[in-house]
Amino acid sequence: MRVITRNSPATYFQDRNGETGFEYELVKRFADDLGVKLEIETADNLDDLFGQLGKTNGPVLAAAGLVSSEQRQQQVRFSHPYLEVTPQIIYRNGQSRPTNAADLVGKKIMVLKGSTHAEQLAALKKQNPAIEYEESDAVEVVDLLRMVDEGQIDLTLVDSNEVAMNQVYFPNVRVAFDLGNASNQSWAVAAGEDNSLLNEINSYLDKVEKNGTLQRLKDRYYGHVDVLGYVGAYTFAQHLQQRLPKYEKHFRAYAKEEKVDWRLLAAIGYQESLWQPAVTSKTGVRGLMMLTQNTAQAMGVSNRLDPKQSIMGGAKYLARIKSELDDSIAEPDRTWFALAAYNVGGGHLEDARTLAKREGLNPNKWLDVKKMLPRLSQKQWYSKTRYGYARGGEPVHFVANIRRYYDILTWVTQPQLEGNQVVEGNLHVPGVDKTKPPEDNPKL
Numbered sequence: 014m015r016v017i018t019r020n021s022p023a024t025y026f027q028d029r030n031g032e033t034g035f036e037y038e039l040v041k042r043f044a045d046d047l048g049v050k051l052e053i054e055t056a057d058n059l060d061d062l063f064g065q066l067g068k069t070n071g072p073v074l075a076a077a078g079l080v081s082s083e084q085r086q087q088q089v090r091f092s093h094p095y096l097e098v099t100p101q102i103i104y105r106n107g108q109s110r111p112t113n114a115a116d117l118v119g120k121k122i123m124v125l126k127g128s129t130h131a132e133q134l135a136a137l138k139k140q141n142p143a144i145e146y147e148e149s150d151a152v153e154v155v156d157l158l159r160m161v162d163e164g165q166i167d168l169t170l171v172d173s174n175e176v177a178m179n180q181v182y183f184p185n186v187r188v189a190f191d192l193g194n195a196s197n198q199s200w201a202v203a204a205g206e207d208n209s210l211l212n213e214i215n216s217y218l219d220k221v222e223k224n225g226t227l228q229r230l231k232d233r234y235y236g237h238v239d240v241l242g243y244v245g246a247y248t249f250a251q252h253l254q255q256r257l258p259k260y261e262k263h264f265r266a267y268a269k270e271e272k273v274d275w276r277l278l279a280a281i282g283y284q285e286s287l288w289q290p291a292v293t294s295k296t297g298v299r300g301l302m303m304l305t306q307n308t309a310q311a312m313g314v315s316n317r318l319d320p321k322q323s324i325m326g327g328a329k330y331l332a333r334i335k336s337e338l339d340d341s342i343a344e345p346d347r348t349w350f351a352l353a354a355y356n357v358g359g360g361h362l363e364d365a366r367t368l369a370k371r372e373g374l375n376p377n378k379w380l381d382v383k384k385m386l387p388r389l390s391q392k393q394w395y396s397k398t399r400y401g402y403a404r405g406g407e408p409v410h411f412v413a414n415i416r417r418y419y420d421i422l423t424w425v426t427q428p429q430l431e432g433n434q435v436v437e438g439n440l441h442v443p444g445v446d447k448t449k450p451p452e453d454n455p456k457l
């Protein structure tokens with residue numbers, strides 16, 4: 014089955030583990046359900062995308078964050094909706110905040126050529142001819158947000174899901190106001206009489222809506238602001254730019270040495286200390302990776318406040334506790350168990366697994382064991398365990414937060430620089446090569 018999409022974090026992109034993105038994950042499950050092979054094609058811009066879809070026969074669908082509009086319905090057929098989005102005017106923090114359409118006058122505005130946002134601005138301009146805007150087919154949504162973030166343009170108009178996802182890259186980007194009503198994203202197939210593909214798509218989308226798969230995907234891609242809060246999301250974006258570059262080379266180097274993913278290590282460091290080397294917890298645990306005195310000693314760390322040593326110790330400890338986990342625990346759960354053990358210790362984690370078994374749950378599934386961990390702080394439960402009391406709620410939050418940071422880090426870091434090179438300061442926004450100045454950047 015051929016799928017036409019766009020190369021952007023909300024749709025489809027490559028990361029170290031291969032192909033990913035919200036649309037990709039949704040459409041891959043669909044292909045797996047049908048038992049067919051997926052062939053992904055990317056279109057450079059929206060006009061191309063609709064052109065490609067129109068030209069083809071055979072099973073082809075477009076999964077590219079498309080909103081059905083009257084104009085588009087003349088060209089293609091849309092599926093049931095899977096995501097509700099609202100178009101939002103975006104401005105730069107520190108500038109005066111536009112609050113209505115009249116405030117768009119005199120501003121430098123850019124949107125994607127051929128987008129529903131361009132259609133919306135065209136309609137506004139009819140009522141208010143003083144509004145000026147530019148349509149570009151050389152950019153993606155992330156580029157537009159970056160240009161606002163860096164002050165190259167004043168405003169853009171993008172969908173709320175893109176804002177939610179990209180907030181963590183762009184600390185200066187803010188929502189000015191919603192322009193118009195919510196609309197729905199759908200997949201599209203070529204115009205025609207044959208409804209067989211469209212029917213399959215619709216029953217698949219109905220199914221993932223009912224069984225919760227769709228909601229889980231939405232949470233993972235668009236839920237950061239809900240989980241981190243707006244302040245947390247800006248703060249993370251700021252720390253990504255200001256703090257991570259100082260430690261990135263250590264994360265990469267020791268992750269490589271211990272054969273763990275450096276982004277996971279960096280995510281632990283963020284959860285532990287917000288990437289600050291001199292922190293001490295109430296319990297006397299210290300440093301960027303928050304090592305206890307015992308752990309530090311066992312890992313050969315003489316100064317826990319030295320960020321390089323701390324990261325070395327954290328990497329070693331993570332690799333060690335992971336290798337000590339029961340062989341029956343498979344990935345990806347194995348990684349979540351290792352994180353929990355990093356925080357609460359292997360003994361208490363074992364206790365929670367035992368409790369899970371007693372309850373008829375699966376001791377090898379993180380989803381089951383995380384339900385048991387909080388019981389380790391209740392006497393009726395911990396009194397019957399081997400290692401006794403533990404603050405079992407803490408590793409549950411710990412793992413959830415780290416997974417969130419890890420997801421974000423896998424999007425913002427450049428996959429092609431993985432491996433043998435250790436490169437400093439190469440935060441990457443998909444679609445834009447941040448290592449090049451704007452004038453050398455073919456996308457801008």
Ligand code: BLG
Pocket residue numbers: 285294295296297298302303304305307308309327330354355356357358359360
């Ligand atoms: C962890 C240790 C584990 C240890 C557990 O504590 O520290 N991990 C590291 O040092 C990396 O080795 O397991 S044990 O050896 O089996 O006992 C349990 O003691 C650290 C945790 C503790 C936690 N942070 C890394 O996640 C912490 O500081 N909690 C207190 C927070 S506060 O002071 O109440 O805010």
